[in-house]
Amino acid sequence: MMRTCSRALLAILSSSLALALPASAADAPKTVRSELNLVTTFGPGAIPLPRSEEWKPEMLTVYDDGRRPVAQFSYEPKKVGVSFLLFENRSGTPGAKGCREDAISPMIKNGGKRITERRDGEDKLADGTEVATTSYLLTMADDRGSNGRQRSLFAFAGDAATCAEMHISSVVDTPAQRTNMKGMLKEFRPSLTYQPVAHDYFVLGQLLTKNAPKLAVPYFRASLDKLPTDGGYLTARRVTTDQLVMALGISGDLKGSRAVAEKAATADPDYPINYYNLACADAEEGDAAGAKKHLQEAFDRRKNVIAGEKMPVPALDDSIRKLQKDTDFWTFVESLPKD
Numbered sequence: 001m002m003r004t005c006s007r008a009l010l011a012i013l014s015s016s017l018a019l020a021l022p023a024s025a026a027d028a029p030k031t032v033r034s035e036l037n038l039v040t041t042f043g044p045g046a047i048p049l050p051r052s053e054e055w056k057p058e059m060l061t062v063y064d065d066g067r068r069p070v071a072q073f074s075y076e077p078k079k080v081g082v083s084f085l086l087f088e089n090r091s092g093t094p095g096a097k098g099c100r101e102d103a104i105s106p107m108i109k110n111g112g113k114r115i116t117e118r119r120d121g122e123d124k125l126a127d128g129t130e131v132a133t134t135s136y137l138l139t140m141a142d143d144r145g146s147n148g149r150q151r152s153l154f155a156f157a158g159d160a161a162t163c164a165e166m167h168i169s170s171v172v173d174t175p176a177q178r179t180n181m182k183g184m185l186k187e188f189r190p191s192l193t194y195q196p197v198a199h200d201y202f203v204l205g206q207l208l209t210k211n212a213p214k215l216a217v218p219y220f221r222a223s224l225d226k227l228p229t230d231g232g233y234l235t236a237r238r239v240t241t242d243q244l245v246m247a248l249g250i251s252g253d254l255k256g257s258r259a260v261a262e263k264a265a266t267a268d269p270d271y272p273i274n275y276y277n278l279a280c281a282d283a284e285e286g287d288a289a290g291a292k293k294h295l296q297e298a299f300d301r302r303k304n305v306i307a308g309e310k311m312p313v314p315a316l317d318d319s320i321r322k323l324q325k326d327t328d329f330w331t332f333v334e335s336l337p338k339d
Contacts, residue, residue: 036203038071039196040086041218045162046194047071047084050187055082060207062215069204078180079172082187085165089158096122096132099156099163104134114139123155126186131155137173149173153181157190164190198226202240209243214251220244235306238264238271245277249319254284272301276312280319288329291320299336313338 037046049071058081059072068087075082091098100120108115118136125131138150151173157164166188168181205219224240227233241264248257258281265274275298282290295314302311314320314333323329 037194037196037200038069038084038086039194039200039204040067040069040088040162041201041222042067042088043161044195045086045164045190045192046196046200047086047164047166047188047190049073049084050075050082060204061212062208066215066218075184078170078177078184080168080170080181080184082169082184083165083167084188085167087163087165089161089163094158094160096130096156096158099158099165100132100134100154102163103156103165104154108136111138123182123185125155125157125188125190127189129157129190131157131185131188135178151178151181153178155185155188157188157192159192162192164188164192196222196226198223198236198240201226202243205243205247209247209250213247216247217244217251217253220247234268238268238273238306241268242273242277249277249280249284254281257281270301270304272298272304272311273309274298275301276314279314280317283319283321283323286323288323288326291323292329292332295320295333295336302337311337 036049036051038049039046050073054076056074056076057071058074059070062069064087068085070083070085072081072083074080087099087103089099089102091102093101108118115136115138118134121133121135123131123133132155134152134154136152138152140148140150148171151170153168155166166185168184170177170181201219201223205216205223208216208219220240220243224237224244227237227240229237241260245257245261245264248254248260258278261274261277261281264271265278268274275294279291279294279298282288282294299311305311314336320333
């Protein structure tokens with residue numbers, strides 16, 4: 001499995017990326033623009049995620065073969081867990097009720113007699129968006145046979161294409177806590193028609209890469225597809241392409257990783273990291289001659305790195321080190337410039 005080529009990406013992300021991936025007023029309406037939007041790669045829709053310190057991120061992942069992103073938080077002041085999800089509306093019924101039925105019915109079926117006190121309703125969010133709600137009580141048995149209780153409140157917004165969901169859960173089940181949970185619906189701010197921009201996809205791809213690089217791949221692809229091809233976005237395209245190449249490689253898709261790197265080298269022949277990524281792919285496949293050729297091409301272009309970026313050190317790279325026993329190749333690696 002290809003592992004990440006050691007790179008000083010932090011400098012790129014903190015300096016150039018913020019400038020290279022702006023959301024223009026036309027691309028990102030102010031009503032939904034936030035520091036972090038939960039978006040999908042299948043179409044429109046976004047849920048701006050909470051950013052205050054009271055909200056503790058617990059999980060970001062994508063279910064259903066990469067088509068149902070979910071962000072999970074704990075909200076300390078109210079002692080609740082909160083999840084936000086986006087998914088395709090496959091219910092056949094456009095609107096919030098269709099989304100509710102599509103999501104809740106399987107839960108009720110799987111929960112069986114452990115789910116009681118189900119109540120469906122309707123509500124309006126702060127911006128007037130109509131939502132369909134469901135609450136129920138879940139009885140949970142632990143390994144020792146003791147029973148616990150969890151109160152859940154769901155809210156769904158939807159149209160013919162997209163469903164947005166907020167799920168609030170609490171192990172405290174009192175009238176006061178139920179009121180608290182309902183009041184938290186003000187944090188639900190879905191925009192079903194929002195068209196994600198490159199920045200949205202890139203940020204989620206970065207967050208997913210650490211624990212689930214395979215899940216990040218569609219997001220980096222979508223970010224790259226959204227970026228204009230003109231010179232003003234060259235830095236953004238370079239960074240995003242590099243992240244896509246590495247995510248594919250780490251996920252074990254060496255063929256896909258190489259294909260992206262080769263295409264990038266053809267489209268952007270002056271950028272050294274395109275060739276360096278090809279050298280990593282060569283090394284993973286045991287091709288010392290190919291790795292030497294691509295490393296030479298990379299270091300011949302080392303002056304063209306992005307401002308704030310440094311060339312990788314091949315001798316420290318996990319992929320390149322797989323050819324360390326090849327004496328001639330390793331002598332070449334150690335002869336490469338260190339500056």
